[in-house]
Amino acid sequence: xxxxxxxxxxxxxxxxxxxxxxxxxxxxxxxxxxxxxxxxxxxxxxxxxxxxxxxxxxxxxxxxxxxxxxxxxxxxxxxxxxxxxxxxxxxxxxxxxxxxxxxxxxxxxxxxxxxxxxxxxxxxxxxxxxxxxxxxxxxxxxxxxxxxxxxxxxxxxxxxxxxxxxxxxxxxxxxxxxxxxxxxxxxxxxxxxxxxxxxxxxxxxxxxxxxxxxxxxxxxxxxxxxxxxxxxxxxxxxxxxxxxxxxxxxxxxxxxxxxxxxxxxxxxxxxxxxxxxxxxxxxxxxxxxxxxxxxxxxxxxxxxxxxxxxxxxxxxxxxxxxxxxxxxxxxxxxxx
Amino acid sequence: xxxxxxxxxxxxxxxxxxxxxxxxxxxxxxxxxxxxxxxxxxxxxxxxxxxxxxxxxxxxxxxxxxxxxxxxxxxxxxxxxxxxxxxxxxxxxxxxxxxxxxxxxxxxxxxxxxxxxxxxxxxxxxxxxxxxxxxxxxxxxxxxxxxxxxxxxxxxxxxxxxxxxxxxxxxxxxxxxxxxxxxxxxxxxxxxxxxxxxxxxxxxxxxxxxxxxxxxxxxxxxxxxxxxxxxxxxxxxxxxxxxxxxxxxxxxxxxxxxxxxx
Amino acid sequence: xxxxxxxxxxxxxxxxxxxxxxxxxxxxxxxxxxxxxxxxxxxxxxxxxxxxxxxxxxxxxxxxxxxxxxxxxxxxxxxxxxxxxxxxxxxxxxxxxxxxxxxxxxxxxxxxxxxxxxxxxxxxxxxxxxxxxxxxxxxxxxxxxxxxxxxxxxxxxxxxxxxxxxxxxxxxxxxxxxxxxxxxxxxxxxxxxxxxxxxxxxxxxxxxxxxxxxxxxxxxxxxxxxxxxxxxxxxxxxxxxxxxxxxxxxxxxxxxxxxxxxxxxxxxxxxxxxxxxxxxxxxxxxxxxx
Numbered sequence: 110x111x112x113x114x115x116x117x118x119x120x121x122x123x124x125x126x127x128x129x130x131x132x133x134x135x136x137x138x139x140x141x142x143x144x145x146x147x148x149x150x151x152x153x154x155x156x157x158x159x160x161x162x163x164x165x166x167x168x169x170x171x172x173x174x175x176x177x178x179x180x181x182x183x184x185x186x187x188x189x190x191x192x193x194x195x196x197x198x199x200x201x202x203x204x205x206x207x208x209x210x211x212x213x214x215x216x217x218x219x220x221x222x223x224x225x226x227x228x229x230x231x232x233x234x235x236x237x238x239x240x241x242x243x244x245x246x247x248x249x250x251x252x253x254x255x256x257x258x259x260x261x262x263x264x265x266x267x268x269x270x271x272x273x274x275x276x277x278x279x280x281x282x283x284x285x286x287x288x289x290x291x292x293x294x295x296x297x298x299x300x301x302x303x304x305x306x307x308x309x310x311x312x313x314x315x316x317x318x319x320x321x322x323x324x325x326x327x328x329x330x331x332x333x334x335x336x337x338x339x340x341x342x343x344x345x346x347x348x349x350x351x352x353x354x355x356x357x358x359x360x361x362x363x364x365x366x367x368x369x370x371x372x373x374x375x376x377x378x379x380x381x382x383x384x385x386x387x388x389x390x391x392x393x394x395x396x397x398x399x400x401x402x403x404x405x406x407x408x409x410x411x412x413x414x415x416x417x418x419x420x421x422x423x424x425x426x427x428x429x430x431x432x433x434x435x436x437x438x439x440x441x442x443x444x445x
Numbered sequence: 446x447x448x449x450x451x452x453x454x455x456x457x458x459x460x461x462x463x464x465x466x467x468x469x470x471x472x473x474x475x476x477x478x479x480x481x482x483x484x485x486x487x488x489x490x491x492x493x494x495x496x497x498x499x500x501x502x503x504x505x506x507x508x509x510x511x512x513x514x515x516x517x518x519x520x521x522x523x524x525x526x527x528x529x530x531x532x533x534x535x536x537x538x539x540x541x542x543x544x545x546x547x548x549x550x551x552x553x554x555x556x557x558x559x560x561x562x563x564x565x566x567x568x569x570x571x572x573x574x575x576x577x578x579x580x581x582x583x584x585x586x587x588x589x590x591x592x593x594x595x596x597x598x599x600x601x602x603x604x605x606x607x608x609x610x611x612x613x614x615x616x617x618x619x620x621x622x623x624x625x626x627x628x629x630x631x632x633x634x635x636x637x638x639x640x641x642x643x644x645x646x647x648x649x650x651x652x653x654x655x656x657x658x659x660x661x662x663x664x665x666x667x668x669x670x671x672x673x674x675x676x677x678x679x680x681x682x683x684x685x686x687x688x689x690x691x692x693x694x695x696x697x698x699x700x701x702x703x704x705x706x707x
Numbered sequence: 708x709x710x711x712x713x714x715x716x717x718x719x720x721x722x723x724x725x726x727x728x729x730x731x732x733x734x735x736x737x738x739x740x741x742x743x744x745x746x747x748x749x750x751x752x753x754x755x756x757x758x759x760x761x762x763x764x765x766x767x768x769x770x771x772x773x774x775x776x777x778x779x780x781x782x783x784x785x786x787x788x789x790x791x792x793x794x795x796x797x798x799x800x801x802x803x804x805x806x807x808x809x810x811x812x813x814x815x816x817x818x819x820x821x822x823x824x825x826x827x828x829x830x831x832x833x834x835x836x837x838x839x840x841x842x843x844x845x846x847x848x849x850x851x852x853x854x855x856x857x858x859x860x861x862x863x864x865x866x867x868x869x870x871x872x873x874x875x876x877x878x879x880x881x882x883x884x885x886x887x888x889x890x891x892x893x894x895x896x897x898x899x900x901x902x903x904x905x906x907x908x909x910x911x912x913x914x915x916x917x918x919x920x921x922x923x924x925x926x927x928x929x930x931x932x933x934x935x936x937x938x939x940x941x942x943x944x945x946x947x948x949x950x951x952x953x954x955x956x957x958x959x960x961x962x963x964x965x966x967x968x969x970x971x972x973x974x975x976x977x978x979x980x981x982x983x984x985x986x987x988x989x990x991x992x993x994x995x996x997x
Contacts, residue, residue, distance in 0.1 A: 160603050180606040187607035189600050197622040206618070207608035258609065447795040448804050454792055455811035458875065461826040462814075464836060468829070476834045476850055477842040520725065523718040531715035539719055546730065547925050548982045550932020552949040553975035556956065556968070557733020560740065564732075580729055583722065641819035644934040658821055665825045666939060677822045684817040 111136040111294040112157065112262060117166035119152055126152050128318035130166070134296060134311070139288055140323075141297040141305040143341070144315035150298040153315070154264045157296065158187050170262070181210075186255035186263040190270060192247035194239035200250050201235040207258040225253040228287060245276045252284075256291070263288075265297045269304070281308050302342055306330060314338050331378065332440050339376055344404075346382070346414045348375040352441070360412045361432065362390070366439055373441040379404065379417040381435055384424060388431010393424050407432065462681070469674035488671035492664075493679070502660040509571060509646075509656060510639040513578040517635035518628055520579065521586025528587075529594035544584045554580070555645045562649055569653040577645040582635035589634075593627040626695035633691035637684055734975060741968035748961055757965040761973065766944075766951060773945040775981060777862050777937070778930035781869035782985070786923040788870070789877025790915075794907050796878070797885045798893070809882075815875035823868040824939045831856035831864050857940050864940040865947070869933075873926040880922045884915045916993040924986040931978050948974055 112134040119127040126149040134140045142150045155161035157168060159180035167174050175183060194203050204225055208218045226232045229249040234242055239250070248268060255263060265284070269277040281304060288295055299305050305312055306326045313323040322334045333339035336347065350359025352373050357364045359375065384405070394413065395406045398420065405416045405424065416432070424430060468474065469488055471481035493499050527533065528540055546554060558577050559568075567573030597620065605615045643658040650659065657680060664673040739745075742753040761767060796808055818826075830836045838853035847853050857864030888911055896906045912919065930936075937947040946954075952974060955967040 155603075158607055160606060181609045181611055183607075184609070185607065187604065189604060191598070191600070193598060193601045193604050195601070195604075195619060195623075197625075206605075210609040210614060210618075254604075254608070447799045448801055451792070451795055451799060451804050451808045455808050458811040458815040458871075461830060462818075464829060465826070477839045479836070479839045479843060520721045524722045527715040527718035531718065533715035533719070535719075536715075539722070542726070543722065544921075545726065548928045548979065548986075549730070550928060550949065550974050550978035550982075552932045552934055552952050553737075553971050553978060554730065554733070554932070556952070556971045557737045557975065558729045559733075560736030561729055561732045564736070565728075576725065576729065579725060583725065587722075637817055641817075641821070643819070643821045658819060661821060662935075665821055665828075668828055670829065673825050677825060680822065681818060684819075685814070688813060688817055 113169035115167045117163045137292045138310040139295040140311045141309040142313045143305045148315050158185050159183050184260050186260035188255045188265045188268045190267045192251040200237050204253045204257050229253045263293050263295045344415050346377045368441050376440045379415045382416045383433040385431035385433050393426050393428045465674045468670050488675045492672040492675040498660045502655045502657050506657040510636040512575045513639035514632040514636040517579050517582040517586045518631045520583050521590050521631050524587045525590030543587050546580045547584050569651045573649045577649050578639040582638040585634050586631040589627050589631045593624045629691045629695045737968045737971050741972045743965045757969040761966050761969040769945040770948040770951045774948040778927050781866045781930045782927035785870045785873030785926050788874045792878040793881040793885050797889045812875040821935050827864045827868050858942050860942050868936045869930045877922040884918045888914045920986050920990045927985050928982045
């Protein structure tokens with residue numbers, strides 16, 4: 110286990126920011142921590158890096174407790190939300206800074222800088238001052254600077270939140286590429302679920318100071334442990350009902366399943382439901398187009414469902430339709 | 446309209462010095478002549494060359510002002526750093542009272558300082574004068590560095606730490622270069638305050654330590670126009686020189702500034 | 708972690724010592740002397756009689772009021788001028804003019820007060836520059852008919868020096884703040900269509916009020932307690948308190964020392980309070996609240 114946080118607790122004054130947080134990250138994996146702003150995501154990174162000291166719990170790296178080790182000795186790369194380049198140094202001096210502090214010899218330093226410039230695709234900017242390059246370039250330099258002393262762990266705190274969407278996507282791809290090339294272990298903090306789903310091997314959901322779920326992106330999205338996680342990952346439908354002898358009975362009808370009997374709630378994402386124009390039993394109540402997708406609210410008397418379809422399937426409000434549910438892989442939460 | 450007012454104001458500010466410039470070079474100024482006549486260099490001779498105190502007083506002034514500039518800047522950095530970056534007991538009190546010396550009538554302030562100086566046996570000592578001058582220049586220094594430290598993103602220092610900086614390398618490699626323009630500014634302001642301060646210098650220095658301003662006092666007191674004009678021109682030229690030097694030095698850092706405070 | 712907690716205290720140690728010893732200690736020292744406890748002169752024991760002596764002198768109230776009059780007039784004029792210049796500067800779009808004005812103001816700022824006195828003498832004397840101008844245009848027939856502007860009860864000369872030195876201080880200081888306000892709110896205000904004066908009154912002054920109060924109070928305090936200007940340009944009667952204090956201080960009769968110190972304590976405390984009152988009133992005026 111590369112990073113192993115055990116029962117981390119942190120309080121600021123009266124407010125409990127982290128309450129018994131445990132996270133494990135394996136060597137060479139990218140874990141993202143997802144949560145609302147102010148949830149304490151940044152605090153976790155600061156505790157791993159040593160900038161903030163936890164009240165209780167242990168930080169283990171490679172099986173060794175480093176809680177007592179000062180920041181400057183940890184060799185953990187940290188990329189902040191804004192690039193925070195040292196404004197009095199050129200791009201190259203910024204990247205070189207950490208190596209100078211660690212007293213690398215000049216040949217090795219030169220080689221490392223050249224390598225990073227190429228890796229981050231910022232060749233030709235070496236002599237520029239930070240104020241003379243664009244926001245995206247600044248963030249690349251910041252990443253290069255953090256990577257320069259060859260850390261095995263890289264912490265990233267919403268590093269792309271100030272960039273525009275296309276650039277964000279590009280940077281995400283770049284991070285994935287670097288992560289694989291350098292076999293880095295990355296902990297990535299974000300509040301953007303799409304970014305997190307696209308980049309991560311594992312996602313940890315932080316809600317109210319606790320890790321609500323930590324799992325791979327697919328499970329987080331389709332098999333959330335509770336409604337809070339489900340809602341956090343996007344719009345969703347909860348259909349209360351009952352399973353008896355392999356059949357789920359609810360207001361939308363009966364569905365086959367091999368789950369155990371009892372009161373259950375069917376969890377289903379809007380895009381998993383398909384609309385059947387020939388069918389009956391449901392009424393289109395509202396319809397909103399957001400470009401590629403159309404979002405419908407479709408319901409019976411006492412239940413409303415959100416359904417997403419691609420834009421070319423046009424239904425009008427008030428139309429009677431049927432709904433098609435997937436036949437297998439349905440996910441049920443316990444209780445009504 | 447605005448332009449006219451502004452230009453007019455500038456003329457009012459500059460114009461008295463033009464008369465002074467003429468007074469230093471022309472000796473004949475009987476009423477009702479508007480401008481003095483008869484070019485002469487006697488005043489420059491008597492006030493500078495033949496003045497036994499000229500060199501020593503100037504040297505004293507420069508030494509005192511330099512020391513005050515350094516000390517006030519260091520104290521300013523320390524205090525501002527504590528106020529911006531640290532939590533401690535009595536922080537509100539320090540924050541409220543660090544400008545206090547500027548709001549106490551100078552006479553009362555310095556008569557008190559005078560009584561302490563006697564007890565500490567710092568009368569007629571350069572160190573006593575420097576301490577007295579620090580009282581009225583440190584508040585400006587603190588103000589300058591408070592805004593500089595507030596301008597540095599706290600995370601910027603954290604970046605340094607994650608890259609392996611110890612507190613000392615962090616300060617010397619990152620913080621110090623970033624507040625450099627502030628250091629120039631604070632130094633020059635403290636230098637000018639000390640350089641132009643008359644009362645406390647005279648009070649604490651007694652008759653022993655003659656600075657440029659105490660040397661000039663009798664000329665002003667006696668209304669000695671010619672020699673006073675010469676000394677004044679030298680005095681003000683030095684101030685202007687210091688001012689320009691500071692501005693030149695900090696302009697080189699201006700690009701950083703605009704990035705820092707955006 | 709314990710050593711980290713000490714750091715802020717080490718950082719503020721110099722200023723606490725400096726202020727504690729010289730301001731605090733100074734106040735204690737002059738209070739002690741003013742109460743008549745000066746062992747070196749053989750005076751021991753404590754009494755408040757020197758205060759009653761100091762206060763009952765017939766010059767006392769006059770001097771105090773005169774000082775406040777000078778400080779108030781000078782501070783108000785310098786503040787109004789300074790703010791107007793700062794506003795004109797910030798909203799003036801001619802860079803050339805801005806550069807010139809800034810230089811001129813900086814120039815005014817670095818002239819020593821002592822030299823301000825010299826300039827006042829050259830300009831306002833009965834044989835000074837303005838008297839000569841008045842003579843040459845035929846307004847006066849002889850120097851003596853030019854109004855006495857310095858060494859006069861109205862203290863025009865003293866006030867002029869403080870205004871001449873104070874205006875650049877206020878305007879340069881306020882200019883910085885107003886420049887920032889202009890960047891943020893200037894265009895918004897303009898787009899709302901308010902007139903130039905309304906923008907100054909409703910946007911710039913309230914937002915810059917803290918710095919205006921700060922700068923103005925410093926001018927006020929300086930004018931109240933300055934030695935060289937008050938002493939060199941004073942009229943014979945009334946005399947500003949600080950000048951009076953100085954004549955007592957250099958009095959050869961050592962027995963007036965307690966009385967001098969009593970006066971000094973009064974200037975320290977009353978002066979300090981008047982400055983405080985002035986800044987409270989000013990901020991009330993500018994913000995409509997304290």
